[in-house]
Every structure is written in C-alpha cells, then in structure tokens.
Amino acid sequence: MVAITQTDSQPDAVDEEANYVNETTALLGTSKTKYADARTSDTLDSSPGPDSDSDDEEEPLPKLQILLLCYARVVEPLAFFSIFPYVSQMVQDNGGVADTDVGFYSGLIESMFSLTQAIVMIFWGRAADHLGRKPVLVSSLFGVTVATGLFGLAKTIPQMIMFRCLAGVFAGTIVTIRTMVAEHSTPSTQARAFSWFAFSGNLGIFLGPLLGGALADPVRQYPGVFGNIGFFEKYPYVLSSFVVALIGATAAVSSACFVEETLKKEPVVVDRDGGEATSDALTESGDLSTLQLLKSPGVGMVLYTYGHIMVLAFAYTAIIPVFWFTPVNLGGYDFTPLQISLMMGLNGASQAAWLLLVFPPLQRKIGSNGVIRLCALAYPLFFLLCPLGNVLLRVGTDGSVKAFWILLPLGLAIGCGVSMSFTAIQLVLNDVSPSPRVLGTLNALALTGSSALRAFCPALFTSLFALGARTQLAGGHAIWILLLMLASGLSVTAKYLPEPRATGKHRNSQAR
Numbered sequence: 001m002v003a004i005t006q007t008d009s010q011p012d013a014v015d016e017e018a019n020y021v022n023e024t025t026a027l028l029g030t031s032k033t034k035y036a037d038a039r040t041s042d043t044l045d046s047s048p049g050p051d052s053d054s055d056d057e058e059e060p061l062p063k064l065q066i067l068l069l070c071y072a073r074v075v076e077p078l079a080f081f082s083i084f085p086y087v088s089q090m091v092q093d094n095g096g097v098a099d100t101d102v103g104f105y106s107g108l109i110e111s112m113f114s115l116t117q118a119i120v121m122i123f124w125g126r127a128a129d130h131l132g133r134k135p136v137l138v139s140s141l142f143g144v145t146v147a148t149g150l151f152g153l154a155k156t157i158p159q160m161i162m163f164r165c166l167a168g169v170f171a172g173t174i175v176t177i178r179t180m181v182a183e184h185s186t187p188s189t190q191a192r193a194f195s196w197f198a199f200s201g202n203l204g205i206f207l208g209p210l211l212g213g214a215l216a217d218p219v220r221q222y223p224g225v226f227g228n229i230g231f232f233e234k235y236p237y238v239l240s241s242f243v244v245a246l247i248g249a250t251a252a253v254s255s256a257c258f259v260e261e262t263l264k265k266e267p268v269v270v271d272r273d274g275g276e277a278t279s280d281a282l283t284e285s286g287d288l289s290t291l292q293l294l295k296s297p298g299v300g301m302v303l304y305t306y307g308h309i310m311v312l313a314f315a316y317t318a319i320i321p322v323f324w325f326t327p328v329n330l331g332g333y334d335f336t337p338l339q340i341s342l343m344m345g346l347n348g349a350s351q352a353a354w355l356l357l358v359f360p361p362l363q364r365k366i367g368s369n370g371v372i373r374l375c376a377l378a379y380p381l382f383f384l385l386c387p388l389g390n391v392l393l394r395v396g397t398d399g400s401v402k403a404f405w406i407l408l409p410l411g412l413a414i415g416c417g418v419s420m421s422f423t424a425i426q427l428v429l430n431d432v433s434p435s436p437r438v439l440g441t442l443n444a445l446a447l448t449g450s451s452a453l454r455a456f457c458p459a460l461f462t463s464l465f466a467l468g469a470r471t472q473l474a475g476g477h478a479i480w481i482l483l484l485m486l487a488s489g490l491s492v493t494a495k496y497l498p499e500p501r502a503t504g505k506h507r508n509s510q511a512r
Contacts, residue, residue, distance in 0.1 A: 116167075117447070127440075218232050313419075346409060
C-alpha cells in the first residue's frame with residue numbers, strides 16, 4: 001500500500017506548528033516575497049474551493065527561467081561524460097603506458113572529477129547561500145568551460161589529472177541550479193520544474209558520450225575535412241573539448257545576462273517592543289551551521305534516503321552495460337554493441353517519458369514520499385528481471401528466447417519508472433530545508449555524498465559483478481542478489497521519511 005503524503009491537517013495542527021519544522025514551510029512561507037517579480041504565464045489549471053487561499057498554488061512557473069537553468073544543467077554531465085569514449089586512447093597517446101595499466105589511469109582520471117566535486121561542494125553551497133545563487137552559477141560555468149577546454153590540450157597524464165580536477169573544482173553549477181529551480185517553484189509547479197531539470201541532466205548524459213566519440217581525433221575520423229589541419233593532428237582530442245566548452249560558455253553568458261537572482265532578503269517583521277514576529281524563525285534558521293543543519297528535523301533521514309537511492313542508481317548504471325555484454329554462460333546476455341546501444345536508447349527514452357509525462361500528475365496525487373515508496377516496491381522487481389532474462393537465454397529454446405525478447409524491452413520500459421525516485425527525493429530534500437537561506441548548503445550536502453558515491457560505486461560494483469561471473473557464485477547472479485537486498489532495504493528506509501504536516505491552505509495563511 002502506497003502511503004498518501006498529501007492529507008488535510010487536523011484542527012490542532014496549527015498549534016503544533018511552532019514545535020517543529022514542516023516539510024514545505026521553508027520554501028513556501030515566503031514565496032510572495034521571492035517570486036513576485038519572476039513569473040510569466042504558465043498557470044496550472046486548477047479549481048480551488050471557495051474557501052481556499054491559493055496564492056502560492058496558482059503562482060505560474062517562470063518558463064524562461066526554468067529553460068535557462070535547464071540549459072545550464074546540461075553542462076556538468078556533458079563535461080563529465082564527454083571524455084569517456086576517448087580517455088583510454090588519450091592515456092595511451094599521452095603516457096605511453098602498458099595496455100594493462102590503461103584501465104587504472106582512465107578510471108583515475110574519470111573519477112577525479114567527482115572526487116574533487118565532493119570536496120568543494122559544501123563551499124559552493126555556502127557561497128550560494130551567502131553571496132547569491134547567480135554569481136556562483138555564472139562563475140562555476142565559466143570555470144568548467146575553461147577547465148574542459150584545457151583538458152583537450154593536455155599532453156601528459158599529470159596534465160589530464162590536473163585539468164580534470166580543475167573542472168571538478170568548479171562544480172557549483174548543479175548545486176546552485178537545483179536550488180534556483182526549487183526557489184522558482186511552488187507546490188503545484190515543483191514536480192513539473194524538477195521533471196525538466198532531471199530530463200536536462202539525462203540529456204547531458206546522453207549527448208556527452210556522443211559528442212566525445214564523434215569529435216575525438218577528427219583527423220583520422222574525418223580526413224577529408226580535418227586532414228590538412230595541423231592543430232588537430234597535434235591535439236587530437238581538443239575538438240571535442242572545445243565544443244563542450246563552447247556550450248558551457250553560451251550557458252555562462254545566457255545565465256549572466258538573463259537568469260534572475262532567487263536569493264532574496266527575508267523581511268523580518270519583528271516588533272521592537274516585544275510583539276510577535278512573523279518570520280523570525282526563518283531568519284534565525286538561516287544562520288545554521290552545517291552540523292546544526294544536519295541535526296534539523298528530518299534532514300538526516302532524507303539525506304540517507306537520497307544516498308540509498310543514488311547507490312542503487314550508480315550500481316545499476318555501472319553494471320548494466322557490462323552485464324549485457326557478458327556471455328550468457330557467465331550470467332549475461334551476450335549483446336552486440338549495436339544491441340547495447342539500442343537498449344540504452346530505450347532506457348533513456350523510457351526515463352524521459354516517466355519523468356515528463358507520469359511523474360508530475362503522480363506526485364500531485366500521492367506526494368513525493370508516495371512516489372518514493374512506490375518506486376521502492378518496484379526496484380526489486382526491476383532488478384529481478386535481469387537474472388530472469390539470463391535464465392531464459394540459458395534455456396535456449398525458441399519459446400524461451402521469444403519470451404526473453406518480449407520480456408526485456410517491456411520490462412525495461414516499465415521498470416525505468418523507478419527513475420522517478422531521483423526527482424521525488426530532490427523534492428523531499430527541498431521541502432525538509434529549515435529555511436530558504438540554507439537550501440544551497442543542504443543541496444550541497446546531498447551532492448557531496450552523491451559525488452563521492454559516483455566516484456567509487458561504479459568501480460566497486462563492476463568489480464563485484466566480475467568476481468561473481470568469474471566464480472559463477474549463484475550461477476553468476478550473485479551481484480543481483482546483492483542489489484535485491486539493497487533495493488529491499490529502500491522500502492524500509494522510505495517508511496521513515498518525514499511527512500508533510502500542513503495543507504496548502506494553512507501554508508498560504510502563513511505566507512500572508
């Protein structure tokens with residue numbers, strides 16, 4: 001049974017309000033101050049009752065601002081994933097290392113981006129909360145642009161590592177964009193806004209390897225066009241880096257010129273004679289230290305759930321291409337590169353459909369917590385399809401093979417609905433923030449853990465998969481048993497997510 005998270009408050013909820021921080025007050029309590037000057041037409045169709053105050057619910061989504069932020073969101077995954085198709089060859093060309101050592105250096109260079117990101121993320125979050133969102137966003141975009149362009153000019157492995165770390169240092173884009181999207185949203189528009197935010201990230205993940213592979217070493221790939229250009233012969237990987245850098249530069253310029261600052265000073269209505277203050281709690285909570293923020297009600301559990309979901313995502317993303325490539329007798333599907341590409345394309349298209357078409361109405365109906373709990377129930381079934389497909393292929397009859405080719409695309413298309421948990425946990429994270437003034441820091445805490453997991457999880461889980469295939473433990477399916485256990489644990493974790501405690505009507509009365 002899926003828990004319904006959007007329920008009417010009981011009569012005594014108002015009296016209890018002062019004793020805790022509810023899930024949505026932080027972002028919605030001051031939305032009239034923050035959003036009044038940043039709206040365009042895109043109002044949701046809704047029909048509030050005659051007694052409902054719907055100021056926040058009816059605030060339209062600023063489409064231009066969300067579009068600009070989504071464009072800037074594409075830059076980070078482009079910079080991260082664009083080097084994957086050619087980094088191994090670049091390591092060999094620049095370092096002259098043995099074939100057996102290429103994987104080590106490639107993995108090191110790839111992971112340095114995320115490791116550096118994890119180290120500096122808190123700094124960028126704090127800077128966004130104190131200096132403003134826009135300055136951090138623009139400076140980060142320019143930094144990533146320069147570092148990505150320089151990577152293509154690297155001629156030694158130390159230079160590759162240095163420029164990769166430099167790109168990771170300027171990783172304030174994603175934490176700032178998440179915060180700004182949240183501050184442009186209201187309860188009725190946040191699901192749509194973050195659906196587009198998630199889609200733009202997936203678009204960057206999809207386009208990054210395509211650009212990197214298509215533009216690497218253009219002299220050899222396109223001799224008729226680039227064969228006579230000595231610069232590209234001397235720097236065979238610079239074209240890919242420059243194109244990604246150009247996209248980053250246009251995002252930086254468009255953000256500098258058109259993106260609006262969302263960090264507004266909260267008006268403190270305090271009677272100097274001791275009268276009641278309407279926003280003093282929010283203002284005081286803006287001075288929370290990182291440790292105090294972690295101890296705020298619900299924050300620790302939400303961050304843990306965020307990390308749990310990211311572990312499942314990174315593990316599956318790392319394992320699945322290797323699993324599809326592995327021979328059937330070792331526990332895989334023995335797919336060709338073309339089949340792997342087609343399945344990955346179906347995976348990406350399915351995720352986009354779930355995020356853009358299904359998630360917004362589903363989140364409005366059962367709430368963000370409900371979506372997470374629903375996905376937690378689906379995760380084990382989704383993972384179970386993988387070893388089941390291998391069993392069908394091992395049987396080897398015409399009927400089992402036909403059943404496999406029916407089950408796989410259908411199961412992949414439906415199972416990708418678990419990706420809605422990524423966006424839902426982001427909404428829960430935004431809602432649990434004690435104050436808008438620490439939202440950047442809270443997002444930074446979540447992304448610090450996410451970056452660290454992205455640096456280590458792929459190597460860990462692919463190594464465990466290889467070990468299971470080599471030893472044929474549980475018929476080569478040991479890794480899926482582990483993932484089933486981890487996925488089952490998410491259902492337990494999701495039960496303890498903080499529940500929203502106030503209705504839209506009560507929140508709107510607070511805003512006034």
